[in-house]
Amino acid sequence: MAKYKITVDNNACIGCGACASECPDNWELKETDEGFKGRPKVAVLGNEEDYEKNKAAMDICPVQAIKIAKAK
Numbered sequence: 545m546a547k548y549k550i551t552v553d554n555n556a557c558i559g560c561g562a563c564a565s566e567c568p569d570n571w572e573l574k575e576t577d578e579g580f581k582g583r584p585k586v587a588v589l590g591n592e593e594d595y596e597k598n599k600a601a602m603d604i605c606p607v608q609a610i611k612i613a614k615a616k
C-alpha cells in the first residue's frame with residue numbers, strides 16, 4: 545500500500561489554521577518561537593482515505609506550505 549509523507553514549509557506558513565479546520569483529525573496549530581504554525585499530528589500516511597483528507601488540507605493552504613509526497 546502506498547505511503548505518503550507530509551512536509552510543511554515553516555517559512556511559508558502564516559499560521560492561519562485552515563489546515564486544522566479542514567482536517568482536524570490530523571492538523572493542529574502549534575505555538576513555536578516563530579509564532580503559530582500548522583503541524584500534522586502524524587507525518588506519514590498509510591492509506592488513501594488519510595491521503596484524501598490531508599490532501600484537502602494541502603489544497604486549502606493559502607500559501608502552498610503543505611506538500612504530500614509518496615514515501616519510499
Ligand code: SF4
Pocket residue numbers: 552556557558559560561562563564581582583604605606607608609610
Ligand atoms: S493552512 Fe497552511 S499557512 Fe495555514 S496554518 Fe496550515 S500550513 Fe500554515
